Amino acid sequence: MRRWLWYAPAVQLSAAALALALGLVARTLRRATHIAITSSAGAPTGDPTLLPVPSPASGYIFQRVLAAIGKDPFHPERRRPGARFQLPADAAATLARGQESRATEASLRLIGTAVASEGGGFAMCAWQGGSPRIVRVGERVGDWTLRKVTPGAAEFATPAGTTVVVHVPKAGT
Secondary structure, three states: OOOOHOOOHHHHHHHHHHHHHHHHHHHHHHHHOOOOOOOOOOOOOOOOOOOOOOOOOOOOOOOHHHHHHHOOOOOOOOOOOOOOOOOOOHHHHHHHHHHHHHHHHHHEEEEEEEEOOOOOEEEEEEEEOOOOOEEEEOOOEOOOEEEEEEEOOOEEEOOOEEEEEOOOOOOOO
């Protein structure tokens, strides 16, 4: 290059900016590749390169890690579980509904239904093993009120405000 070019203010400013940028890159690379060990107040005052190794957390055992690795989710022979996972609260709610439906079946037996064209109708049912009687939509059987009648099923409202659908048992059951 020509000597007069180095004396131009723009070239000198550019060279200074380039040197500063190279210095910052070198400093960043050094900080990225070297680990600075700092001592805290609770750290031992011996050799600064030795750091205390934390003990594994309770329940974190090497065998558990190996067991998790053994259950490879991408293994070709791995298959979907037979039943879908349910949260414990959902499983408890399902169990409670099942017990409620068994209590319903024990307290009310639906013998048959007749549906009218205007949305009315009646159901023949027996309350707690009593004699069967005809109940029209809006009437009460025990503590329950008949709300809706469909072919083979009747919908009742309980005093608690819940709705219970009782089906006619199939022949032979």
